[in-house]
Ligand code: PEP
């Protein structure tokens with residue numbers, strides 16, 4: 257199987273019936289970017305910058321961040337690197353950034369909420385990304401957006417950082433794309449309204465499933481409750497893909513659900529044409545994509561959406577996977 261996968265590196269990511277799928281990589285460390293380049297990912301769909309902060313014992317300066325991001329983006333050039341601004345909070349603590357303990361950290365002071373409350377931190381990171389955009393293809397991704405107000409506040413922060421970059425005599429790409437993670441139910445409900453104010457979406461199914469099902473993504477005991485094949489989750493995913501397409505806003509799926517080749521056919525059937533997965537899984541997913549037929553995938557999605565029990569859905573998906581494998 258490994259040999260078959262290796263042979264896929266240079267081949268296009270298209271379905272069996274010729275529909276192009278964009279397949280990017282999720283990365284944390286710069287080494288992951290090299291791994292992504294080695295499997296010829298179409299770009300980085302999610303650069304989790306937490307790592308840049310977690311490996312330090314102080315807030316990395318604008319220049320330190322610039323160097324990190326540049327070294328990472330360099331591996332993928334000319335393909336795009338989507339850089340997500342910092343998503344730390346009390347579940348991913350930074351030793352040098354004490355925050356009050358929280359009972360429900362996943363739903364607490366994290367992501368864009370934390371950054372908007374610490375504008376200096378946000379502006380510094382944005383300036384580093386903006387400067388890089390002058391020479392490299394990068395985009396800005398905003399985590400934990402929950403509606404129009406935090407999106408607008410984040411975009412105002414980007415404008416502020418742009419003015420700072422100009423004032424420092426440096427340049428940036430005025431067309432740098434800005435996207436929102438769709439990982440809260442409120443953002444999913446508002447997808448149509450958010451589409452008018454962003455350049456792209458990235459669906460964070462890890463958090464979205466956790467919040468839709470009110471089931472902790474980390475606790476082992478919740479494993480059977482935390483199920484991405486829950487019909488409510490699949491309905492939301494189908495709506496997101498449909499509305500984004502109608503609005504002409506690119507949408508990509510970057511959560512764990514995209515890493516499982518047995519789900520690929522269903523996700524394409526639900527309307528997704530762009531995924532971001534771990535570099536180590538990318539060829540497996542490419543293999544699954546190349547054996548998918550869009551019409552059959554849509555048929556499977558139709559069947560899946562007509563049954564209402566997670567168990568029955570799992571049986572359909574498993575059966576489909578066994579037949580195609
Ligand atoms: C997600 O929530 O699905 C996601 C991609 O972000 P993270 O796993 O970093 O929270």
Ligand code: MG
Pocket residue numbers: 439460462463
């Ligand atoms: Mg998330």
